Structure formats: structure tokens, C-alpha cells
Amino acid sequence: MARIALDAMGGDFAPRATVAGALLALSELDPAHSIQLVGQTAVINGELDALARDSEFASVTAQRNRLDVIEAAETIAMTDKPAAAVRGKPNSSMLVGLRLQADGESDAFVSAGNTGAQMAASMLVLRLHAGLKRPAIATVFPTARKPVVVLDSGANVDCSPDELAQFARLGVMYAEDILGRDNPAVGLLSIGEEAEKGNAVVKEAHQLLQSAGINFVGNVEGRDLPAGACDRGPIDVVVCDGFVGNVVLKFYEAIAPFIIRLLKDSGLDERTMMKALKQLDYSEHGGAPLLGVNGVSIISHGKSSPRAIKNAIKVAVQAIETRMDEHIGRRLQEGVSAAAEGKPVS
Numbered sequence: 001m002a003r004i005a006l007d008a009m010g011g012d013f014a015p016r017a018t019v020a021g022a023l024l025a026l027s028e029l030d031p032a033h034s035i036q037l038v039g040q041t042a043v044i045n046g047e048l049d050a051l052a053r054d055s056e057f058a059s060v061t062a063q064r065n066r067l068d069v070i071e072a073a074e075t076i077a078m079t080d081k082p083a084a085a086v087r088g089k090p091n092s093s094m095l096v097g098l099r100l101q102a103d104g105e106s107d108a109f110v111s112a113g114n115t116g117a118q119m120a121a122s123m124l125v126l127r128l129h130a131g132l133k134r135p136a137i138a139t140v141f142p143t144a145r146k147p148v149v150v151l152d153s154g155a156n157v158d159c160s161p162d163e164l165a166q167f168a169r170l171g172v173m174y175a176e177d178i179l180g181r182d183n184p185a186v187g188l189l190s191i192g193e194e195a196e197k198g199n200a201v202v203k204e205a206h207q208l209l210q211s212a213g214i215n216f217v218g219n220v221e222g223r224d225l226p227a228g229a230c231d232r233g234p235i236d237v238v239v240c241d242g243f244v245g246n247v248v249l250k251f252y253e254a255i256a257p258f259i260i261r262l263l264k265d266s267g268l269d270e271r272t273m274m275k276a277l278k279q280l281d282y283s284e285h286g287g288a289p290l291l292g293v294n295g296v297s298i299i300s301h302g303k304s305s306p307r308a309i310k311n312a313i314k315v316a317v318q319a320i321e322t323r324m325d326e327h328i329g330r331r332l333q334e335g336v337s338a339a340a341e342g343k344p345v346s
Helices: 016-028 041-052 058-066 082-088 093-102 115-125 161-177 200-210 242-266 270-280 306-321 324-340
Strands: 003-007 034-039 067-071 108-111 139-141 148-151 185-189 215-220 237-239 287-291 297-300
Touching (some): 003 093, 016 034, 016 041, 016 058, 108 306, 115 297, 139 242, 306 324
Parallel strands (some): 034 067
Antiparallel strands (some): 287 297
């Protein structure tokens, strides 16, 4: 049984998109799972009543009995400065939702709200796993082969070589638990495949990853991402700092509408286009986990639709069912113990 706390007030289209997404998720999930809608009770109940009258969502409002509404009087806006918002709004839907998990009353948290605030609040409330310096956002990118996980995709603008090496370990565990990959291949995003290519941080990270005890295939380039492979073979995990990762992510998000526009101009059937380009839609995956915090915190796109929220909730359930967070904690602790004994870190 998974209990998912959803920030009902977070996102450009909240609370309609979040509440509707919760109902859609429950209609597809096992009946044992439940969702806690965290936010202003009167507003949430008003949305539930409105959806019951909406022909598009009326059929899923039967799931309402699997919802709990948790009062949170304050809301963190997209424009709020993360640190100030976390300190100044302790009764926000984001803080209240994360505290449910910290108190053992929930198993995961999902929000389409202020990403910086969610990262800061997750670190404050859930805290980092021992041995980690920073968390990383792990985003699944579609490729011509199999999806690859890219991290960091926006949590940390500047990173040290050691932090990039830690992100690689987190990515390996995500690829194993969520993508089902055996011995995932890890690539370091750079401007050339040669070890001497890249800035000083990337060059040093390359050396660290060579001795990290993971399946490191070396540097990969931007062109390797859509292919899902480099000259040395398939890749499952791509590591970079959050500045580069977020630029690549936003570029990826723009590709589908760009291609659709080109194909429309060529006269291709729209249904055929949408089917072919569906995998490039960010709402297909819904949300990206903030890896490294001691719990499950799923970050969704600010413009998330009900469908995107639904899929983000399903990502949270998968993380719970695979015990991904426990796996990360155990592997990190093994690494800390091995390092203390002078053994190679696997």
C-alpha cells in the first residue's frame, strides 16, 4: 500500500490539474493505494465538486473515497525565492506534504510547484542520505534505443567533480530499480569523447569515474543522447551539472512541438504525427525524483496537465514499490564503510 502526498496547490494549472490528476491516477492504480491532497481544504473540495459536474472527469470522481484532504493554509508561489519561502511559509502545502512523509504518515511527495523550494524543503525535512553532499534531479529522456536517465537536470547549477561522481552512483541505482537495467552504462556529458575534452570539473570527474567501480563508458556528447548510445555502445545514465542538464532538458521539451509544426506544414496526418512524437512529451513520464534525499520527492513540470500529474504519481508509486530509497541508502552506506576501510567503492 502506497500513500502519496500531492501538493494540490503547486503548478501553473493547480488546483484543477492536480486534483484531476489525482483522480486519474487512482482510477489506474491498485485499490490499495491512496492519495493525500495537501492544500487549502475549501479550495480542494470545491475542485472535487466541480470535477464531479465535468463530463470529462465525472467517471473518475468515484475514486474520491480514496482521497484524504490535508489542510495547508499557505502556498509557495513559483516566483517565491526558495530559501525565504521555506523559512517563511512553514504551513505551505509543500512543507506540510513533506512533513507527512517525515512523520511516517505518507510514503512519497509529489509537487509541480516551485522546484527550488521543493529541493530546499526536501533537504530540510527529509534530509540527505549519509555521505551525500547534494541531491540531484533524475530525468528520463526518450531515445532511439531505450530511455536514459540524465542527472542532474536542474537542482545544482555548479557542481564539483566529486558531486558528479556521486550523481553517477545515484543514476546507476535509479537505472537498476526504475528502468530495470543490469549493470547500467554511465556516460559523462562533455564536448568530446576524449578524456582530455571538457572543462576542469569534467576532466577531473572523468578520472574519478574511471575508478568508481561502475560501468563507466567515458565521455558522451550531446548527439549521443537522442541515439541512446555512443561509439562504445549503449548508455543508460548520463551525468552532468544542473546547468547543462536543464538546458538540454528544455531543448528536448521544445523538439516535439517544433517537429509537429514542420510535419503539419508538410501535410502529414496529425494523428500519425502525435503517435510518433508521443514519447517526446514530458507528461509521459510526469515527474523526476530528487535523488539523494532520505525519502521520495517527485518534481513535476510547472505546466503539468492532469495527465502529467497522474504519471508523476505513478512514478512515486514505482519508487515505493521498488524500495528505491532504501536501496540508495544501503548502497551509499556500503560505500562509506568501504572508503573508511580503504577498500574500492563499488
